[in-house]
Amino acid sequence: MSASTRETPDVLLVDDNDDLRYVLATVLSRHGYHVVEAADEPAAVDALRLHRPSLVLSDLRLPTGDGLGVLRAAKELDPALPVILMTGYGAIEEAVTAVREGALDYLPKPVDHEHLVLMVSRAIEQRRLVTENLLLKEALGSRHGAPTIIGEHPLLLEVLKSLRRVAPTETTVLLGGESGTGKELFARALHAHSDRADGPFVAINCAAIPETLLESELFGHEKGAFTGANARKPGKFEVAHGGTLFLDEIGEMPVNLQAKVLRVLEERSFERVGSNTTLHVDVRLVAATNRDLRAAVAARTFREDLFFRLSVFPITIPPLRDRPTDVPILARHFVERFAREQNKRPPHLSTTAIEALERHAWPGNVRELQNCIERAVILAEGDTIHAQQLNLGAGEIVREAHPAPPRDPWDEIDLSGTLPEASRRVLMEVERRKIAQALEDARWDHAKASAALQIPPRLLLARIRDFKLAPR
Numbered sequence: 001m002s003a004s005t006r007e008t009p010d011v012l013l014v015d016d017n018d019d020l021r022y023v024l025a026t027v028l029s030r031h032g033y034h035v036v037e038a039a040d041e042p043a044a045v046d047a048l049r050l051h052r053p054s055l056v057l058s059d060l061r062l063p064t065g066d067g068l069g070v071l072r073a074a075k076e077l078d079p080a081l082p083v084i085l086m087t088g089y090g091a092i093e094e095a096v097t098a099v100r101e102g103a104l105d106y107l108p109k110p111v112d113h114e115h116l117v118l119m120v121s122r123a124i125e126q127r128r129l130v131t132e133n134l135l136l137k138e139a140l141g142s143r144h145g146a147p148t149i150i151g152e153h154p155l156l157l158e159v160l161k162s163l164r165r166v167a168p169t170e171t172t173v174l175l176g177g178e179s180g181t182g183k184e185l186f187a188r189a190l191h192a193h194s195d196r197a198d199g200p201f202v203a204i205n206c207a208a209i210p211e212t213l214l215e216s217e218l219f220g221h222e223k224g225a226f227t228g229a230n231a232r233k234p235g236k237f238e239v240a241h242g243g244t245l246f247l248d249e250i251g252e253m254p255v256n257l258q259a260k261v262l263r264v265l266e267e268r269s270f271e272r273v274g275s276n277t278t279l280h281v282d283v284r285l286v287a288a289t290n291r292d293l294r295a296a297v298a299a300r301t302f303r304e305d306l307f308f309r310l311s312v313f314p315i316t317i318p319p320l321r322d323r324p325t326d327v328p329i330l331a332r333h334f335v336e337r338f339a340r341e342q343n344k345r346p347p348h349l350s351t352t353a354i355e356a357l358e359r360h361a362w363p364g365n366v367r368e369l370q371n372c373i374e375r376a377v378i379l380a381e382g383d384t385i386h387a388q389q390l391n392l393g394a395g396e397i398v399r400e401a402h403p404a405p406p407r408d409p410w411d412e413i414d415l416s417g418t419l420p421e422a423s424r425r426v427l428m429e430v431e432r433r434k435i436a437q438a439l440e441d442a443r444w445d446h447a448k449a450s451a452a453l454q455i456p457p458r459l460l461l462a463r464i465r466d467f468k469l470a471p472r
C-alpha cells in the first residue's frame with residue numbers, strides 16, 4: 001500500500017524482542033494505526049525513509065545501534081516527527097538524555113497498554129494540529145502574498161529582524177545584495193508585512209527597459225506624447241497608488257530620471273509625459289541594487305541627493321557563502337517544493353550530496369542553488385539525490401574560480417597630502433584629460449575646442465603649454 005492512499009497514520013515500532021513487538025503492534029492496530037516494524041537501528045532508518053511514519057516508538061537498547069540513533073535519524077528526516085522511547089528498568093538517565101535530544105517522551109517498560117495508546121494518540125493529534133497550523137499559516141500568508149523566506153543563519157535572521165521592523169512604516173527601503181540573494185523576495189515580503197498589504201505591489205526593473213521608454217513606464221504618458229503613444233497610459237507610480245513600488249536595479253536608472261523620482265519621493269507628485277497636469281500619489285518606495293551606489297555617486301552616475309533619500313534604511317542581504325548553514329536548509333526546502341511540483345515523492349539528499357552542496361561557493365547565490373536542486377529532482381531516480389546529480393564539479397575549484405568583486409576606479413586615485421593638494425592633483429588631471437580630448441575631437445582647431453570647452457582661447461593656449469599637449 002502506498003503512503004498517499006493510506007488514511008490512518010503509520011507508527012514505526014522498533015524493538016528487538018519479537019514477542020513484545022507482536023503484542024504492541026496488535027494493540028496499536030486494534031486502535032486503528034498502521035504499524036511498521038523494525039528490529040534494530042539500521043532497519044529502523046531504512047523504514048523511516050521508506051514509510052515516512054507519523055510517529056516513532058523505539059526501544060532505547062537495541063542489538064545494533066540504539067534508540068538514540070533512531071531518534072537522531074528521525075529528527076534529521078523531519079525535526080517535527082514525534083519520537084517516543086521505551087526504557088527498561090534503570091535507564092532513566094538515558095531517557096532524560098533522549099528527551100533533551102528531542103524525544104517527545106519516554107515510556108517505561110513493561111509497557112502499560114493504555115498508557116501507550118494514550119501517548120501515541122496524543123502525539124499524533126499534536127502533530128496533526130502542527131501540520132494544520134502550518135498549512136493555515138501558509139494559506140494566510142499567500143492570501144496576502146507573503147513569500148516564505150527560508151534560512152536560520154544569524155546573519156539572515158538579523159536582516160529579517162530589520163525587515164520586520166521597517167515593514168509597517170512608510171520609510172523608503174534600499175535593498176542591497178549580490179545577484180540571486182533574494183532582493184525581490186524581500187521586497188515582496190516587506191510589502192506583505194506592511195499596512196499596504198491589501199494594496200498593489202508593482203515592480204519595475206530599471207535595467208530591463210530601454211532608457212527612452214523608462215520615463216513613460218514610470219510616470220505614464222498622454223495620447224500623442226511621442227511617436228507610438230496611441231493612447232494615454234498610466235505609469236507604474238499611478239498603478240502602485242496605495243501600495244508599494246519596487247524599483248529594481250535602480251543603479252541603472254538614467255540620471256535625468258533620477259531627478260524625477262527624487263521629486264516624487266519628496267513631493268509625492270509628478271506629471272505624465274506630454275502633460276502639464278500634476279498628479280499626486282501615495283506610494284511606498286522600495287529600491288534594490290546589486291551595485292555599490294556609493295561608488296556610483298562618486299563616479300557621478302548616480303545623484304547624491306537621491307542616494308541619501310533612498311538609503312534612509314538600507315538592508316543588505318548577505319551572500320549565501322557567508323551563511324553556509326542555510327545551504328542544506330534551503331536545499332531540503334527546494335527538494336520538497338520541486339518534488340511537489342513534479343508530483344514526486346520527495347527524494348532525500350545523500351550525505352555526499354549535502355557535502356558537495358556545502359563545499360560549493362554559490363556565486364549565483366540562492367537562485368543558483370534553486371536551479372541546481374530543480375535539475376537534481378528531475379534527474380533523481382528512486383528516493384535519493386546523489387552528489388553526481390547536483391553536477392557541481394570539484395567544490396574547491398569552483399570556490400577559487402569565484403569572480404573577484406569589481407574594482408572601484410576611485411580606489412586608484414592618489415589621495416596623499418593635504419586636501420587642497422589632493423584636490424588640485426585630481427582637478428589638474430581632469431583638466432588635462434578634458435582639454436586633450438576636446439582638442440582631438442576638434443582636430444586641433446583651437447577656436448572650436450575653446451568653444452566646446454567654453455573657455456577663452458587664451459586660457460586654452462596657456463593650458464596646452466602647461467600640460468605640454470601636442471597632436472597625436
Ligand SMILES: Nc1ncnc2c1ncn2[C@@H]1O[C@H](COP(=O)(O)OP(=O)(O)OP(=O)(O)O)[C@@H](O)[C@H]1O
Binds near residue numbers: 179183184366
Ligand atoms: N531565503 C530564501 N528563501 C527562499 N527562497 C529564496 C530565498 N532567497 C532567494 N530565494 C529565491 O531565489 C530566487 C532569486 O531571488 P530574487 O529574484 O529575489 O533575487 P535577487 O536578489 O532579486 O536577484 P537579482 O539581483 O539577480 O535580480 C527566487 O526564486 C527567490 O524566490
Ligand SMILES: [Mg+2]
Binds near residue numbers: 183184248
Ligand atoms: Mg531581482
